[in-house]
Amino acid sequence: MTAEFNSIEDGALAQWEFDADVPVLAGAQRQGDVLVLPAQVAATTVVPTSGTAVLVGENAGNSHVIYAADGPAYCDIVTPYFENLRIATLTVPVGSTAYLGHAEHGYMGIAPGNYEIRRQREMAARVRMVAD
Amino acid sequence: MLVTHTDEKEWWVNLLNRTIEGFANLIDSLVDLIDVDGGEESDTFRRTRPTQLTELSADQRDRMAAFVTERIDYARRTMPLTEHEWAVWEAGARKCYELVGVPWPGEVVKVPSPVVGALAPPIAESVIRQLGKSKSGISVESAVRSAVDSAGRSVPSVGDTPLAGEALYQAVRDVIDATPSGVFRSAFDGMPATPMYEEIHSAVSRRMLRTCFYEAFEPVLYAVPDVDTAIRTPLHAAVCAVSSAKKWRIPLAGRSQVGFDVGWAFLRDVAALDLDHETRENSLVIENSQSAGCWWPFHEFVVVCGLPTELHTETVDGSSRLHNADGRAVRWGDGWGIHAWHGITVPCDLIENGWDAKRIMAERNAEVRRCAIEHIGWDRFVTTAGFKLIDQAPDPANPGQVLRLYNVPRSVLDHRARILLCVNATTERSGTRRVYALSVPTTCRTALAAAAWSFDVPEQAYEQLARAT
Numbered sequence: 001m002t003a004e005f006n007s008i009e010d011g012a013l014a015q016w017e018f019d020a021d022v023p024v025l026a027g028a029q030r031q032g033d034v035l036v037l038p039a040q041v042a043a044t045t046v047v048p049t050s051g052t053a054v055l056v057g058e059n060a061g062n063s064h065v066i067y068a069a070d071g072p073a074y075c076d077i078v079t080p081y082f083e084n085l086r087i088a089t090l091t092v093p094v095g096s097t098a099y100l101g102h103a104e105h106g107y108m109g110i111a112p113g114n115y116e117i118r119r120q121r122e123m124a125a126r127v128r129m130v131a132d
Numbered sequence: 133m134l135v136t137h138t139d140e141k142e143w144w145v146n147l148l149n150r151t152i153e154g155f156a157n158l159i160d161s162l163v164d165l166i167d168v169d170g171g172e173e174s175d176t177f178r179r180t181r182p183t184q185l186t187e188l189s190a191d192q193r194d195r196m197a198a199f200v201t202e203r204i205d206y207a208r209r210t211m212p213l214t215e216h217e218w219a220v221w222e223a224g225a226r227k228c229y230e231l232v233g234v235p236w237p238g239e240v241v242k243v244p245s246p247v248v249g250a251l252a253p254p255i256a257e258s259v260i261r262q263l264g265k266s267k268s269g270i271s272v273e274s275a276v277r278s279a280v281d282s283a284g285r286s287v288p289s290v291g292d293t294p295l296a297g298e299a300l301y302q303a304v305r306d307v308i309d310a311t312p313s314g315v316f317r318s319a320f321d322g323m324p325a326t327p328m329y330e331e332i333h334s335a336v337s338r339r340m341l342r343t344c345f346y347e348a349f350e351p352v353l354y355a356v357p358d359v360d361t362a363i364r365t366p367l368h369a370a371v372c373a374v375s376s377a378k379k380w381r382i383p384l385a386g387r388s389q390v391g392f393d394v395g396w397a398f399l400r401d402v403a404a405l406d407l408d409h410e411t412r413e414n415s416l417v418i419e420n421s422q423s424a425g426c427w428w429p430f431h432e433f434v435v436v437c438g439l440p441t442e443l444h445t446e447t448v449d450g451s452s453r454l455h456n457a458d459g460r461a462v463r464w465g466d467g468w469g470i471h472a473w474h475g476i477t478v479p480c481d482l483i484e485n486g487w488d489a490k491r492i493m494a495e496r497n498a499e500v501r502r503c504a505i506e507h508i509g510w511d512r513f514v515t516t517a518g519f520k521l522i523d524q525a526p527d528p529a530n531p532g533q534v535l536r537l538y539n540v541p542r543s544v545l546d547h548r549a550r551i552l553l554c555v556n557a558t559t560e561r562s563g564t565r566r567v568y569a570l571s572v573p574t575t576c577r578t579a580l581a582a583a584a585w586s587f588d589v590p591e592q593a594y595e596q597l598a599r600a601t
Binding site for chain 2: 023025026027028029030031032035037084085102104105106108118120121122123
């Protein structure tokens with residue numbers, strides 16, 4: 001997953017450095033069809049330097065990827081279904097910062113804390129996930 | 133489409149029977165999988181053989197991934213079969229005839245696309261009947277030509293594809309040439325039953341079977357779009373348009389149909405299952421009969437379709453489905469094909485030309501109607517079709533942008549829904565912002581409630597969004 005992300009979007013991401021323009025926030029933040037929401041959770045999987053793709057875009061589209069900066073971050077991937085939209089849990093320890101990156105939407109800084117990452121849904125004849 | 137009441141009923145009863153049969157089989161295998169948990173063996177109705185396969189060696193386990201990839205490529209192949217591969221198919225088909233006790237007809241009518249295969253026998257039948265009746269000897273050639281021309285008018289997908297019309301002409305001629313008696317009958321309408329499956333079942337443990345199901349069969353199943361099911365409705369409609377629905381015969385599976393045979397193939401080829409020579413050969417040969425496209429066995433001849441030349445899919449939530457926004461999702465050698473929008477088979481002109489609001493509303497199939505709306509975009513459709521705006525609110529953390537909630541008249545969708553129009557928080561490179569629409573339940577009374585519902589969070593929580601991009 002991450003390999004795919006790197007090969008497709010390395011170039012696009014280069015223009016976005018983790019710079020001071022990206023606010024690091026502890027509240028709820030939305031990146032396109034993905035929502036980062038403070039929650040009572042604890043993730044245990046270490047985010048590698050190549051990042052953890054929490055949502056892989058359709059048809060070589062853009063992925064939403066979590067990166068760790070300043071220290072380690074933990075992110076567990078969860079399979080969502082229509083009643084539970086959680087696609088990942090994220091734990092950012094004190095001293096670390098996590099970034100959610102996307103080639104079109106840029107970066108979103110996430111302050112230390114526990115979060116869940118949700119995907120957007122819509123109403124079809126049966127409820128389905130939004131295909132970005 | 134001319135479908136008389138009784139024909140339709142018969143078709144449905146037929147379908148229902150098949151469905152019930154399918155469910156019975158499915159339940160049987162599920163019960164097999166579920167009732168003994170934790171890998172214990174029950175010997176009540178299974179004879180245990182000393183060499184029963186209970187686990188895979190490390191080497192066999194390593195080959196699992198390669199096997200899965202290979203089977204996916206096999207089922208999704210879009211290169212024509214070679215001479216040798218055709219011979220392999222023929223040997224398999226021959227074996228099926230042998231197993232049901234019907235002599236091999238020897239005459240193989242190869243067709244480039246499924247529609248030609250489905251239409252050729254009923255058209256040939258009507259031409260033969262017409263030639264028998266007419267006193268002033270019309271030539272076979274002109275009778276076939278006029279029948280094919282009229283089929284082209286009744287079935288636009290054939291009429292608009294000159295090569296398919298030409299292939300149909302040739303196939304009808306071949307069928308007529310293969311039936312000097314002027315009468316032909318279907319040889320069998322399902323794969324022949326053999327003791328093979330019981331044989332294989334008795335040679336593997338249930339835990340092994342489960343491994344095989346989840347690790348060999350399912351990954352292949354989800355990676356291969358179900359082309360055979362997607363073409364069934366267009367083929368049925370085509371046959372009904374040129375003759376009585378009674379002439380409709382469901383084709384036997386080709387290689388794009390993924391069955392549990394994949395699991396058997398894994399056990400046979402990779403796991404080196406201990407099978408007697410005959411069982412091994414039979415299972416291989418029967419599998420080979422499904423190595424070309426779909427096929428129709430008759431007593432007098434056998435019609436078989438080649439492989440598609442193009443296959444367009446997308447992967448959503450781990451499973452592959454047909455989709456092409458710009459042309460045919462599946463295309464065969466003669467240019468005939470089907471169009472699909474995110475997995476739903478849709479009429480050709482929906483994709484090729486796009487439908488206006490009036491044409492969309494005239495479509496009777498709600499699923500197709502929804503696809504047509506998605507094709508032009510809900511945002512455009514909502515404004516051109518004049519939906520009623522229920523509520524609007526500032527988009528949280530998206531300054532200057534507004535969320536708009538529209539009511540969708542009941543006649544548009546087959547379920548009650550509202551449409552929320554949202555504007556992206558990030559501008560495109562061109563400087564514009566993408567507008568996208570979400571359908572939400574009618575319980576969402578405000579635009580904000582609708583946006584909150586889409587993420588399943590309380591309205592207040594969504595309103596306090598810190599940042600949106």
